[in-house]
Amino acid sequence: MLIRPAEAADWESIWPFFREIVTIGETYCYPDQITSESARSSWMTEAPGITVVAELEGRIVGSARIGPNRDGRGAHVATAAFMVDPRSQGEGVGRALAEFTLDWARTTGYRAMQFNAVVATNIGAVSLWKSLGFEILATVPEAFDHAADGLVGLHIMYRSLLDRPILRSESSMRRVPRG
Amino acid sequence: MLIRPAEAADWESIWPFFREIVTIGETYCYPDQITSESARSSWMTEAPGITVVAELEGRIVGSARIGPNRDGRGAHVATAAFMVDPRSQGEGVGRALAEFTLDWARTTGYRAMQFNAVVATNIGAVSLWKSLGFEILATVPEAFDHAADGLVGLHIMYRSLLDRPILRSESSMRRVPRG
Numbered sequence: 001m002l003i004r005p006a007e008a009a010d011w012e013s014i015w016p017f018f019r020e021i022v023t024i025g026e027t028y029c030y031p032d033q034i035t036s037e038s039a040r041s042s043w044m045t046e047a048p049g050i051t052v053v054a055e056l057e058g059r060i061v062g063s064a065r066i067g068p069n070r071d072g073r074g075a076h077v078a079t080a081a082f083m084v085d086p087r088s089q090g091e092g093v094g095r096a097l098a099e100f101t102l103d104w105a106r107t108t109g110y111r112a113m114q115f116n117a118v119v120a121t122n123i124g125a126v127s128l129w130k131s132l133g134f135e136i137l138a139t140v141p142e143a144f145d146h147a148a149d150g151l152v153g154l155h156i157m158y159r160s161l162l163d164r165p166i167l168r169s170e171s172s173m174r175r176v177p178r179g
Numbered sequence: 180m181l182i183r184p185a186e187a188a189d190w191e192s193i194w195p196f197f198r199e200i201v202t203i204g205e206t207y208c209y210p211d212q213i214t215s216e217s218a219r220s221s222w223m224t225e226a227p228g229i230t231v232v233a234e235l236e237g238r239i240v241g242s243a244r245i246g247p248n249r250d251g252r253g254a255h256v257a258t259a260a261f262m263v264d265p266r267s268q269g270e271g272v273g274r275a276l277a278e279f280t281l282d283w284a285r286t287t288g289y290r291a292m293q294f295n296a297v298v299a300t301n302i303g304a305v306s307l308w309k310s311l312g313f314e315i316l317a318t319v320p321e322a323f324d325h326a327a328d329g330l331v332g333l334h335i336m337y338r339s340l341l342d343r344p345i346l347r348s349e350s351s352m353r354r355v356p357r358g
Contacts, residue, residue: 022251029253070296072201073324074208074333114319116295117249138317138335140293145252154253156317156335 001093003100006051006063011040013060014053017085018043024086025147027119043083048075048108052100054084054093061088064097066104069114078110078161082125094125098132106161113159119144120153134159180272182279185230185242190219192239193232196264197222203265204326206301222262227254227287231279233263233272240267243276245283248293257289257340261304273304277311285340292338298323299332313338 006014015036022030022039030039045051049067053060062084069079080101084093105113113134118125120139130136134157142151185193194215201209201218209218224230228246232239241263248258259280263272284292292313297304299318309315313336321330 025252029249029251031251034251070208070322072208072210072213073204073326074296074322076324077319077322111321112319114322117253137319140256140291140316140335140337141339142290143249143253143256143293145255147252156319158319160320 001061001096002055003052003096004055006044006053008044010053010060010063011036011044014043014063014083015039017087018063018083020086021083025145026149027122027125028081029117029144043081050104052097052104054097056088056091056093061085061091062093062097064101066101068110069116076109076111078105078108078113079115080105080113089124094128095132098128102132102159102161110161112161115155115157117144118155118157119146120155121146121149126155126157129157129159132159180240180275181234182231182275183234185223185232187223189232189239189242190215190223193222193242193262194218196266197242197262199265200262204324205328206298206304207260208296208323222260229283231276231283233276235267235270235272240264240270241272241276243280245280247289248295255288255290257284257287257292258294259284259292268303273307274311277307281311281338281340289340291340294334294336296323297334297336298325299334300325300328305334305336308336308338311338 018039022028043065045065045067051065054062064082066080068075069077082097137156137158139153139155141153143154144152146152197218201207222244224244224246230244233241243261245259247254248256261276316335316337318332318334320332322333323331325331
């Protein structure tokens with residue numbers, strides 16, 4: 001799988017699964033009727049942030065947006081968002097994007113990464129983040145109107161990037177140590 | 180003290196203390212070098228949100244911005260931000276704006292109010308919110324680069340608007356019960 005910076009022309013490959021994920025209504029707070037133009041402007045971020053895509057056999061199967069969680073005096077904490085084509089779920093796309101994102105944020109000099117709104121019923125995402133060293137700082141009660149489950153919590157998840165613990169997935173993937 | 184919706188022309192009264200507060204660097208994550216135009220566009224919000232000003236003896240001494248904390252499936256939780264002219268601190272401006280904000284959000288149909296980034300050393304604000312029924316859900320460690328104190332935490336604070344407990348300040352202010 002290749003993770004690379006997104007180019008403007010990639011949007012036409014991202015938008016179909018972005019729209020599908022938002023329409024399903026189980027993971028994101030984008031407006032249900034969001035237009036391609038509004039979604040593009042939100043997702044295809046610019047410096048100091050970055051948007052990347054995951055390519056598998058020449059097909060774009062996911063995307064991530066990374067950047068500062070706040071401006072100014074809060075800009076040393078990163079945040080990120082992820083979209084994986086539902087047709088490619090279970091193929092490690094989310095994990096590959098997540099690991100890239102953590103490496104990018106650490107290398108870029110961010111001190112930590114924070115997710116502001118992880119839907120509590122999105123157990124795949126929650127367990128992925130936990131396996132990558134994130135903890136749930138808090139759960140905002142009933143903050144997400146889930147299309148199937150009604151009002152459910154939104155987790156705020158956090159991971160320091162200052163330490164460099166071995167990620168669980170790294171040992172299981174038997175990577176070559178990077179130093 | 181009069182709390183009323185802000186008009187476009189009010190920005191020239193808000194900007195001097197907005198800029199001063201951001202420059203002091205102890206409470207907000209706006210960029211230090213933010214321009215008036217960028218600050219105006221962020222602060223003077225439109226429907227479904229609202230920006231209000233506090234007037235005392237004909238002078239604008241504070242402002243608040245209220246609206247949905249998230250879009251779409253998260254839009255039933257409100258958030259708000261507050262600026263009080265440093266020359267008018269200790270005169271109850273923040274409390275008056277806070278009480279208006281809670282009333283507005285409840286009346287407008289929001290289920291809760293959430294603050295995403297209350298600087299932990301801003302004890303005046305933290306104690307005001309606590310006195311108005313907010314709790315600290317979590318503190319993101321070292322998430323704010325305080326101009327004087329260095330890295331300090333950012334509180335995520337929360338209050339349900341579904342119950343209608345008597346606010347501590349209401350009893351002390353001996354208001355006429357509203358129902």
